[in-house]
Amino acid sequence: MRTVYFNRKSLFLLLVVIGISVLCIITILNSNNNSNNIFENKGNNNILINNENFQFNVKDVNARKLLTNNNIDNDKAIFIKKMMKHAWDGYKKYAWGANELNSIQKMASSQEIFGGPRMPATIVDAADTLFIMDMMEEYKEAEEYLLKNFKMSDAIRSLSVFEMTIRFVGGFLSLFALTGKEFYKTFAKNVTDTLLVSFNSPTGLPYNIVAPKDNRTMNYGWVTNSAHILADVGTLHLEFDYLSHITGDPNYREKVINARNIIDKQKKIDNLYGLYLSKDDGHFITREVSLGAMGDSFYEYLLKEWLISDKKDNIAYEMYKKASINIRKKMIIKSNGNFTYLIELKNGKILNKMSHLSCFAVGMFALEAYHSTDENDKKEIMELAEELGYTCYQSYKRSKTGLGPEMFHFDSNQDAISLSGEVQYFLRPEVIEGIYYLAKLTGKDKYKQWNWEIAQNIEKWCRNEAGYQGIKNVYNPEIGFDSTQQSFFLAETLKYLYLTFADNKISLNKWVFNTEAHPLPIH
Incomplete structure (x- = not known):
């Protein structure tokens, strides 16, 4: 066996090489680990992903670690899980066993x-x-x-x-x-x-x-x-x-x-x-x-009663189909700005407003189109779902917070803007829910991007030390916050966000979500 002797300079250079090699190995392992903690104090980041610029408003996202195994959707799903973890931990710490958490x-x-x-x-x-x-x-x-x-x-x-x-x-x-x-x-x-x-x-x-x-x-x-x-x-x-x-x-x-x-x-x-x-x-x-x-x-539920029965409940389907035809004939309007929206009717009068709650209809029409056997209906109704989805998404985009109000109006001067006192955001899921269905049933990536933007805005404006809070005015968030972390935030909002990016978790061909986003099997 040959004995090798090092002088001090050679030993120093060898140690430097070894150190650099170890750092490279650690970096590679970190980048390939899907379970890495993506929440580190690295400040705001802009990331270019597939030629799209994602603005990360979340204060503590580590941009480098967001990309793991080139599976961007998986990383976003991990991000939503971290949100769920924060909401759950706050409830467990401060309100365990109670109805809900007052996160403020x-x-x-x-x-x-x-x-x-x-x-x-x-x-x-x-x-x-x-x-x-x-x-x-x-x-x-x-x-x-x-x-x-x-x-x-x-x-x-x-x-x-x-x-x-x-x-x-x-x-x-x-x-x-x-x-x-x-x-x-x-x-x-x-x-x-x-x-x-x-x-x-x-x-x-x-x-x-x-x-x-x-x-x-x-x-x-x-x-x-x-x-x-x-x-x-x-x-x-x-x-x-x-x-x-x-x-x-x-x-x-x-x-x-x-x-x-x-x-x-x-x-x-x-x-x-x-x-x-x-x-x-x-x-x-x-x-x-x-x-x-x-x-x-x-x-x-009329539509979903038919779906959950494996399409055997024909009475439910006929009731739904008649209602859908008349809704599309009498309650769908295009604004001067070419926004499609659902009106309300009161004593024969048209109310040119649409509520956050009614954005659930985006998913309803998308499901109807997906299951339609009439090709003309399928195309027409899916186009309607996408147009309504765009309107609901724009109600978010047009606020300072990127989150939508309880009610938004349409007139000759502006579209999808709240004109009344109904400017709150209570951590509601309906817009996210509709976008989730569009993402899954059309396969278009832009809908995933929409829900990703919304997830970031929830994290930016609604996260606090104990959990998540609502916003009293989405156009002027400095006014203050609503203290309740609604149970439906964990049941619906975060679930639909997660499932937007998590493939093959809940198949829409095998499960039907109730109106609280609890999946029930088709039987």
């Missing part, structure tokens, strides 16, 4: 609709998102809490039949479908059984509210004549039907089919459904039609 005051926040402060709306709403995102440590936290603590006896105040169905029943059913764990089915049944008393009405339409302690039922007093609300009575079908399917008890399905039949037999308003139905006989008591608040998810 770092405390629990409660809403009357959930039956009391001990009903864990955020945990139920978020759990399937955690599961879908493969955040298994956080998912296990949710599962263990629910298994040990969830009970309907904690519902000591009034329950919204609509909200409890879409959030709690839908959430538990989705978890059962995703995991196969029987206790989720039991939880879904327990909640639904508590709500069944709401159907004991003169019409068979469910009341809006159940007081579980004494089984009292009622409608909201602020509605004219305490009427039923279209969306509330018409957005229960997916959940009740699937519960019948997995329990073998037809009673749940029969309740919602009867309610649907009652709604359909009423005299329509220009062949459209009114927002309010008489609590005495079910007729429409006003001539108001909208795909925004009070009406939206009724139409959504």
